Amino acid sequence: MPDSALHGIRLWLVIGGMLLGVYLVGLDMTMMSTIDPTLTDYFGTIVDVSWYEASYVLAVCVFIPLVGKLYTIFPIKLVYLSFMAIFEIGSIICAVSASSRVFILGRTVNGVGSAGLLSGALLIIFSACKPSVRPVVTSLAMSLISIGSITGPLIAGVLTSRVTWRWCFWLFLPAGGATMLITIITPIPEQAPKQPLRKAMSNLHKKLDPVGFAIFAAAITAFLLAISWGGGMYAWGSGIIIGLLCGSAGLTAVFGLWIAKTGDAALIPPSSLRRRAVAVGSLVMFLQGGSTMMIPFYLPFWFQAIRADSPVASAVHMLPSLVSNIVALVTFGALVRKFHYIPPWAILGSLLASVGGGLLTTFTLSTTVGEWVGYQVLTTIGRGMAFQAPVVSVQEEVPADNSATALAVVNLFMSLGSAVAVSASQTIFRNQLPGLLEKYTPGVDATSVVDAGATSVRGLVSPEQLPGLLEAYNHALTRMFYYPAACAALAFLASFGLGWARVGDAKAPDNFVAEGL
Numbered sequence: 001m002p003d004s005a006l007h008g009i010r011l012w013l014v015i016g017g018m019l020l021g022v023y024l025v026g027l028d029m030t031m032m033s034t035i036d037p038t039l040t041d042y043f044g045t046i047v048d049v050s051w052y053e054a055s056y057v058l059a060v061c062v063f064i065p066l067v068g069k070l071y072t073i074f075p076i077k078l079v080y081l082s083f084m085a086i087f088e089i090g091s092i093i094c095a096v097s098a099s100s101r102v103f104i105l106g107r108t109v110n111g112v113g114s115a116g117l118l119s120g121a122l123l124i125i126f127s128a129c130k131p132s133v134r135p136v137v138t139s140l141a142m143s144l145i146s147i148g149s150i151t152g153p154l155i156a157g158v159l160t161s162r163v164t165w166r167w168c169f170w171l172f173l174p175a176g177g178a179t180m181l182i183t184i185i186t187p188i189p190e191q192a193p194k195q196p197l198r199k200a201m202s203n204l205h206k207k208l209d210p211v212g213f214a215i216f217a218a219a220i221t222a223f224l225l226a227i228s229w230g231g232g233m234y235a236w237g238s239g240i241i242i243g244l245l246c247g248s249a250g251l252t253a254v255f256g257l258w259i260a261k262t263g264d265a266a267l268i269p270p271s272s273l274r275r276r277a278v279a280v281g282s283l284v285m286f287l288q289g290g291s292t293m294m295i296p297f298y299l300p301f302w303f304q305a306i307r308a309d310s311p312v313a314s315a316v317h318m319l320p321s322l323v324s325n326i327v328a329l330v331t332f333g334a335l336v337r338k339f340h341y342i343p344p345w346a347i348l349g350s351l352l353a354s355v356g357g358g359l360l361t362t363f364t365l366s367t368t369v370g371e372w373v374g375y376q377v378l379t380t381i382g383r384g385m386a387f388q389a390p391v392v393s394v395q396e397e398v399p400a401d402n403s404a405t406a407l408a409v410v411n412l413f414m415s416l417g418s419a420v421a422v423s424a425s426q427t428i429f430r431n432q433l434p435g436l437l438e439k440y441t442p443g444v445d446a447t448s449v450v451d452a453g454a455t456s457v458r459g460l461v462s463p464e465q466l467p468g469l470l471e472a473y474n475h476a477l478t479r480m481f482y483y484p485a486a487c488a489a490l491a492f493l494a495s496f497g498l499g500w501a502r503v504g505d506a507k508a509p510d511n512f513v514a515e516g517l
Contacts, residue, residue: 006128010186014128015137017182018121021084022141024175025117026148028056028110029418030297031156031168034311038165043100051104054228057419059111061224061412062217065267067116068408069208071123072401073200077188080120081180087113088176095169106169118145119407126395126403127189132337135392139333142388146325146380150296154315192401212258212267219251224419231427269405277397278406280497281390282413284346287491288353288387289417294425294484295357295379296321302477305457306365306470317372324377328384333392340502342393346495349385350488356382357485361478365470386491389498397499421487425480433476440468449473 006014032053039052070079090113093106125137159167194200226244230236259266259273272278296318303314332345356379363372390410398406434446441461449457449469461469 005130005189006186011128013182014124014186014188015140017179017186018124019141019144020175021117021179022121023144023148024087024172024179025114026145027152027155028114028148028172029145029293030149030152032056034153034156035160035165035168038160039100039103042165043103050228050233052107053422054224055104055108056111056114057228057415058221058224059108060115061220061415061419063112063115064119064408064412064415065216065405066208066213067119068405069267070116071119071404071408073194073204073207074197075188075194076120076123076127076190077183078197079116080124081183083113083116083120084176084180084183085113087117088173088180089113091169091172091176095166119404119411122391122395122407123191123404124183124188126400127191134395135336136330136333138392138395139329139388142391143326143329143384146296146329146384146387147322149293150315150318150322153300154312157311191403206265209262209265209267212255212262215251215255215258216267219248219255222251223248227420227423230423231430236427268409269402272398272402272405272409275398275402275406276497276499277390277393278409280494280499281393281410283494284350284386284491284498285390285410286413286417286420287487287494288350288383288390289414289421293418294421295360295383295481297422298425298477298480299360299376302363302474305473305477306363308458318376320373320376321380325380325384328381329388332385332388336392341500342389342396343495343498343500346386346389346498347492349382349387349389350492350495352382353379353386354382354485354488354492356380357481357488360481361485363474363478365467365474382488386488386495389495393498397501417487421483424483428480428483429476432479433472436472436475437469440472441465444469 005011036052067079067083087110090106090109090111093109094103095106097103097106121141122138125141126134129137155171156165156168159165159171222244226241226248229244230241234240259268259270263269264271299321300309300311300314300318303309303317304311307314307317309317328349332349336342336345356375359371359375360379363375391407394403394406394410430446430450433449437444437446437449444461444465448460457469457473458466
């Protein structure tokens with residue numbers, strides 16, 4: 001069958017639009033860490049602050065499997081444009097909100113939109129690009145998540161301090177609009193035949209598996225509320241947290257039984273879960289997602305508290321992470337089909353990320369520039385090599401008509417890994433800090449240190465107490481880095497289970513071509 005991949009200006013337009021869309025997702029994931037203190041002052045409440053992020057993450061995780069179904073049933077362009085429109089509506093609600101509850105509603109709508117953007121971008125890249133260039137473009141797209149994660153707090157900080165926090169959300173409108181315009185004017189080839197729209201709409205409620213969606217949504221909601229509230233709002237041993245975790249486990253078991261009973265008509269088809277690229281890739285992505293989110297999120301805390309960097313200076317000192325991550329991602333994309341095997345990249349990358357994460361735990365008050373630059377580079381090169389391996393594995397090994405649900409599952413586990421990592425890191429920090437403060441600066445209130453933030457922590461104590469405070473803060477921060485180091489080590493072991501079939505072999509027909517695309 002003829003190859004209908006895009007060429008020339010059309011291909012470049014689509015690639016540019018999709019990369020911009022993925023960058024918006026990465027930006028939206030991390031900017032709230034900068035805006036939260038301003039919002040608590042503006043809305044006059046600190047009670048809702050946990051919901052500003054939790055509502056977004058909850059919406060993303062709940063809707064990702066439904067996204068896979070929608071991309072399977074309807075044209076890719078239509079679904080992608082719909083979710084980008086939802087994302088834009090959520091940004092408008094946040095930008096104009098006059099109350100905390102309205103802002104939380106906007107963040108929830110933002111999350112629903114984001115749930116469809118990453119999967120949609122990867123699917124469009126899969127459809128629009130030739131097999132020979134697809135891994136490079138996919139790697140570029142995945143790198144934009146890291147770029148957005150690192151630049152998000154910086155951009156939010158500049159806009160909040162110099163204009164208003166509302167511009168952090170107005171910013172998404174022209175960028176998202178440009179992506180929508182490119183998608184509208186450019187034909188997007190389909191991976192597999194789709195029914196006409198009117199026929200696809202018939203019996204839609206059965207195709208979307210509403211019962212499975214309800215069970216899954218309840219299970220995910222209970223789990224995410226437990227990890228968001230545990231260790232902060234409620235103790236981990238409280239009845240509420242234990243009840244939520246037990247409820248989530250029970251509902252997950254029910255969901256598994258429902259999938260087994262419903263078969264491939266289920267929200268998450270069992271045929272997708274049985275594929276090695278999906279099952280093992282999801283595990284690797286869960287582990288790598290946690291490590292990818294945690295280090296760029298908390299390393300600026302070390303720069304700002306220990307080195308007394310401004311937010312802008314700490315962002316500049318994160319540039320080694322940004323550059324090395326992009327280099328590793330692009331190198332993987334350019335060479336993976338030439339070397340024919342995906343697992344070695346994930347194995348070596350996870351090993352480097354684990355070693356680098358372990359070295360980050362050795363930071364002290366006197367860590368040199370060469371050390372914090374070198375450790376960043378080692379860690380992010382490893383993450384860059386390993387992070388997109390599961391996605392490329394799905395693109396290479398899963399038939400085109402199943403790729404939407406397969407990518408949705410992998411993206412779901414990436415989001416869950418990030419959510420668990422953020423919760424775990426906060427718990428580690430909060431649990432470690434009081435004992436360390438008691439050891440190095442007796443009498444300093446741990447709660448006030450946590451609430452002050454990294455940039456203000458030095459002003460809480462007298463000059464005589466400052467060295468002890470910084471020592472305690474440094475130990476609390478560096479102990480969090482054991483978590484991403486352990487995640488990367490586990491990903492190293494899991495990566496051996498990825499498919500070892502040769503890819504990019506000129507003698508073998510590519511799935512993309514075999515499906516007539």
